Amino acid sequence: MDNSTEEWLLSPEELNSSDLKRRVWNESKKLWVIAFPGMVARVSSFGMIVVTQLFMGHISELDLAAFGLQQSILLRFVDGILIGMSSATETLCGQAYGAGHYHMMGVYLQRSWIIDGVTATILLPLFIFTTPILRLIGQEENIAIEAGKISVWLIPVLYSYVFSLTIQMYLQAQQKNKIVGWLSAFSFLLHVLLSWLFVIKLGFGLAGAMSAFIISSWLLIIGEFVYIFGGWCPNTWKGFAIAAFADMLPLVKLSISSGVMICLELWYSSILVLLAGYMKNATVAISAFSICLNINGWEFMVCLGFLGSSCVRISNELGRGNAKAAKFSIKVALVTSIIIGLIFWVLCMLFSREISHLFTSSEEIAESVFRLHVLLAFSMLLNSVAVGAGVQSMVAFVNLGSYYVIGLPVGILLGYVAHLQGLWIGLLGGVGVQTLLLSYLTWRIDWNEQVNRASERLGRFFIETTEGSDESSNLA
Template sequence: MDNSTEERLLLLEEFDREDLKKRVWNESKKLWRIAFPGIIARVTSFGMIVVTQLFMGHISELDLAAFGLQQSILVRFVNGILIGMSSATETLCGQAYGAEQYHMMGVYLQRSWIIDGVTATILLPLFIFTTPILRLIGQEENIAIEAGKISLWFIPILYYFVFGLTIQMYLQAQQKNKIVGWFSASSFLLHVLLSWLFVIKLGFGLAGAMSSFIISSWLLVIGEFVYIFGGWCPNTWKGFTKAAFADMLPLIKLSISSGVMICLELWYSSILVVLAGYMKNATIAISAFSICLNINGWEFMVCLGFLGSSCVRISNELGRGNAKAAKFSIKVALGTSIIIGIIFWVLCMVFSREISYLFTSSEEIAESVSRLHVLLAFSMLLNSIYPVLTGVAVGAGVQSMVAFVNLGSYYAIGLPVGILLGYVAHLQVTGLWIGLLSGVVVQTLVLSYLIWKIDWNEQVNKASERLGRFFIETTKGSDESSNLS
């Protein structure tokens, strides 16, 4: 099961023989082969939420504020937990693929369905009792009531997350990214078409917008099920097995540490949206803040493509036992992502006001969004750095380290700064965003230092030990193919 010392030395010798230009070119090809379909999948998946908000904004300002509050707080809260829990699948599947333990990937996928499904069911009451929860934390009554209506429509989306997130990570780990990109893009286009039909043409309002979201999301998952069960993953999917229920505790621990890492990151901005709800003219404040978060979030989805690709590349190389290639992959991924971030920084600085009119026809909301454009632009620039570092941590399986960094930078620094500037210094939403940005800056600096200090040879050994602990012999007793298509 473990890579031999001789095989590792051969990998290192082969890596060292290549000149720098060739290494950068080869690594860039591997990176983009994973990142580009991943970017399409992430952008279109998040785009479905943004498109729904676009149509909500053209129904009424109240629906826009309620959906913004619902999406920015509750959906982000739950999505953060499930993305984090699912990233354990990304770590294990990526390392198993690198170590050529292909049949274990299907077992890890089934275990993640069980863990994430139970987690989603535990979180279900949040969607049922949204209105009283929002009242309890002091949100305006009309927004709380409308958000409560919207939240019931999100229950099918909750279980879509369970399957959609884990399947994407399973397919991505074995570099079957094109199919994920095609399914996601098709689902997004269908969602745009159905939203236009249900909301604009047929006038179904809230019910039309949310029905479109549900239909498009579940058709995506059904397509992925057909792809996996239909025989297109012959080496990694061997059918349902009782082994999925065995040895769950170590995976649960890894899932929880992954969940905490992502949740602390995503909840951070959600808390700031809640705080925006206590400001004067809360409907305008929440709408403007959530629009900026969605613009920032959409660009963040591009960067998550690099998070996913860096995670896959790191986990694959650690599984193969090649520490040097893992370190080089980090440099190429980070450099590429920063270039993308600079491009978005320029676009935001130039076209901020025009972008706001995509979400609303209200001059007051558009003006509020425009005042945040400089802070939004720098947030986009930082988005190009710390997701790659997070992807490196997920690929190496050191999520608990990032969780502590997130806790300190966001909640000990960013949140207090945002509250002080927003309420004490009376900078309102601008103060909250400065606080958000300060937390991200601290997180980026600390993560950069910690990743730089990691002993990658030690991480190779840890990956080997982790895979050995989870390994189960294939029930069919057949040799695994060493060359997946």
């Protein structure tokens, strides 16, 4: 393994050093080099949804509510499945990189495209039959009809997620995520420009806002394809391989366990938006709640980007067999993430009224958003406690209990007493319980056992390359 790879891994001397400040500083640098482009990518990607909602709010209240319902329920539902299914790619690629099995990263990427592509196709009927589904569950007729129009526009976006999510994880695992950050930032800026041009300047309304969303999403994918296929990943991308179709079942199982963990988290807030649709003045309720969730979700993308860098660092160390380094890395990541949460908490408390008016011209909706700002601020703070160490099945049970046994019943009971505040209190309660439980579980993890599991997983999925063991010596 060459020097460029070694610098990402904590040496035994560094772990045994008494200079804690130097160790924290070095680990923080390694985390931020990976984290910052990942944050830019995730914030920009989610930002396209937020910007689309922002322009929808200036088309009509109905379009704002319909998009809020579609984005918060349907898009979040399928996004949760695809992010969860793709997270196995992040784990496997990170461990393969740490172990020096570079050729396997391209195989994992192709397998994830197959699995996610099939999954997206299975979910396609939800986009085609949105209006009758919403009617069936009792949503208002005008919102159901408008949401059905929007869902057809979201089909190309659905398939863009198949590639964008997996490619980002593949590149991030090998410290090549700067290109993802640059491409995502460019796509986001282009999306803002196209949205303004199509909606405000040319007056294309709904069609203009959704066209800008689709164009920006796929330009990002095209840029990533050019980077991978153009030869900038010579050691991890060896071209399309038949091996991508081999041993799919173990990867599907890992993807499902990862998917359950994230889906339970993302669907939780979607259910609360659905409940908002049954309240009096559903248009205002859905609009206000979905705006708050998108602000909260945008901040969560920052935490998720930082968590992604932590997962890469931990996976690298587990793949190398260094349990102490993995444990030290997650401690540094947790402290840093909490500091990030505190910063966003302050910003939300100070500028909540200004933020609410960005999304709508309706004073009634803006006031509803403002009334939730204290709870929104604390939700952001709890988001910052980012934890994750490859224990997907355990986390799935924690999410199930925290959200659906505690948070959701509390939200339902209080929602029809305190209205939106009650729903958000339920959301906040579930997140708070989840944070405490996951923090405890992370503290109790046996890192030596995690090293053994990582080794077993790599051995199960490993396919010998014709280049043999020399591949670790020529990593670009």
